[in-house]
Amino acid sequence: MTQSISITLKVNDKEYKREVEPRLLLSDFLRHELGLTGTHVGCEHGVCGACTILVDEESARSCLMFAVQADGHNIMTVEGLTKDKDNLHPLQHAFWEAHGLQCGYCTPGILMTMIPFLKQNPDPTEDEIRHALSGNLCRCTGYQHIVDAVKLASEKMK
């Protein structure tokens, strides 16, 4: 018989209670159970970074966690950055302004990686930004505009 476990967690400040099978990945839980499709799924083995979310304010790959492990934890996805599309988070706005995305597939993962990074490094150098981005693959931009956008965001968010 399939095991089913009850979990209660916060996602973007909203509390959810669900029954899950232990093998359900957190990435699939967010997308399929909660309908939060902003978290993108790329490689599903922890290499591409597209599914990066915040677990208790620290970045993590949601494809490398089971939903049951998020029980009692505080999750933030890209949908949590702003509730109003006309009023973007300063980091999102900087990506728009500096053309930090093309197809946009990698963008949510990059944004969620950069949120804690900029908190810990409010005035990063280009080298530090590139190092912080090393766990997120982008196949369109060549990264230059992403680096520019993060730099711009750091200036706006001061």
Next chain:
Amino acid sequence: MKPAPFEYHAPDSIEQALGLMSQHAGEGKILAGGQSLVPAMNFRVVQPSVLIDLNRVAELSYIREEDNAIRIGSMARERHLEFDSSIKKRTPLLHEAVPFIAHPQIRNRGTIGGSIVNADPAAELPVLMLALSARLKAKSKSGERWVEAKDFFAGMFTTALEPDEILVEIELPFMMPNTGWSFMEVAPRAGDYALMGVAALITLDGNGKCEAAKLVYLNAGDGPVDAIEAAESLVGEALNDNLIESAAVIASEKEINPFGNMHASTDFQRHLAKVLTQKALKQATQRAGESQ
């Protein structure tokens, strides 16, 4: 939903976890940070029937100084090692090497115990355990024992742990005074598996001669490779470029046994080992001199 089904347990104490390991010996697989296990499960390369998740065992997550050693609970996250002030002061080699482990997102979840028990020859932490002469505490329902790092790694993805044992603590003796360190690796991209890497330690005596040396390599064999002969060749000597080069030749041509892969032939891996060894030994020697 890709992993094969499994029975899930999330104990909140070591006692409970050991009970579950004993009950499911041979079938029970520990889930630590999950940064190597979950990818393998997603691919169904690994299909454990019982998963015992240690993430709720708070008593396994600590870093503290005690009896001239740093004691680290096996569930301490790599990110905590990176920013710990005791580790920076007492075992600067570890402090310097942790940022080479994958990416920040991975280090936020990955644990020291998970990486050690996974025993990937290309991983940094097993190499650092050998370099720092760590002792590893294994516990089961029937008792506990300490295993030296040099006796712990038993080949590719294999350790000395018994099926019902859990690695609970890592003991790192403080680095000796007048010791310099260096950690270097070459990877295609920051955070990727390194093609070759080395951890080096040099201790100088009062006359500036080498009193002790250590050279350990990653991705250089079926586990972390301790180049004992190369390190011995430096002991008792006043180090210079020629001695360092000959030690690098011994290590890279005789002692390591790299397998080669799609990114690097074995010859290229040996070449990298030679170059990295020389650079690392020079940096370690210089740092040992500065600390005198």
